Amino acid sequence: MNAIKPKIPTKPLGVKPIPKWSPKLSVGNAKLDEQHITLLELGQDLLRVLDTKTATVVQIHGALEDIVKLSRLHDALEESVLEANGCPTLAEHKVVHQSAQTQLATLLSDVARGIVDRPVLSGLIADWMGHHISENDLPVKDYMKHTPKARTAG
């Protein structure tokens, strides 16, 4: 027989990797870039936990909660910067943030109740992180350049 061996995928089908940060993803604001980098790292951490068969629900919840907490702070800072710079699409940007926050909150409360669908959870997180910077933030980076002084303290 001369059958071609099927390629074995190294990752489960349908799960995209978390994008790696590179200077191409910079929005030109050091604090927002730093938060984006940390969010991507936390995403990698969550995927690693989800890939670990022995990981407990408590560990998964903790990893997801870290993402949720930072993303709330990040969205608030980003919105204040966009507002201070007069971003004309601020309202649309807020809607995108809000719908992502609603989805994250639902995922977190599911995990808190022990509902963990690993492929779905990792797919949603990777997908959100994939869109967040390149599709939502980079198009408005001209309005992210300065951090309003009142919001940078602490």
Ligand SMILES: [Fe+2]
């Ligand atoms: Fe954003």
Ligand SMILES: [Fe+2]
């Ligand atoms: Fe962002």
